[in-house]
Amino acid sequence: MxxxxxxxxxxxxxxxxxxxxxxxxxxxxxxxxxxxxxxxDRGNGATILLYDKEKQSVILTRQFRMPTFINGNASGYLIEACAGLLDTDNAEDCIRRETEEETGFKITHVEKIFEAYMSPGSVTEILYFFVAEYTKEMKVTEGGGLEEESENIEVLELPFTEALGMIKTGEIMDAKTIMLLQYAALNNLLG
Structure with a gap:
């Protein structure tokens, strides 16, 4: 009750x-x-960390985020894990769609690792977190997002250790991305 x-x-x-x-x-x-x-209420979302064990690398994105710009991020650009709103999809279908749209990778297997409220004091959103392995053979387009959504997303392939270090230097300041990278480190995801 x-x-x-x-x-x-x-x-x-x-x-x-x-x-x-x-x-x-x-x-x-x-x-x-x-x-x-x-x-x-902005709806619920999903995010994913793409990783390659053999290359010891991860796929991240860089895009302009107005709220960060007006709150002190001089460039307004953030390095982030791929993510998107569920709209009418379930979380797994959403993250598969967003991965292909944003990064150009058509992934075959995703693993849900947890869910989290990202800013529960003011935002209703639950974010569903996933990880998936990628290979160069899964690259089907250049990615970059959808033009009709005014997305201009740069796809980054970074060494995993470099991405982890970017948290400490402040080059990665996005909470969902930090959570995914730390999950990968704590769980020895890249072996």
């Missing part, structure tokens, strides 16, 4: 995604409190 009761939900913005103001009652320490919070 939940100790939370939604009293009102107001849509503040429904432009790119949906921003809601939620008024609710919550039972805390025997007292019923009324609180308001804003929640940004």
């Amino acid at each position: 939940s100790n939370i009761k939604i009293l009102n939900t107001e849509i503040l913005s429904n432009n790119w995604y949906t921003l809601k103001k939620v008024t609710y009652e919550i039972l805390q320490k025997g007292e019923v409190l009324v609180q308001n919070r804003e929640a940004y």
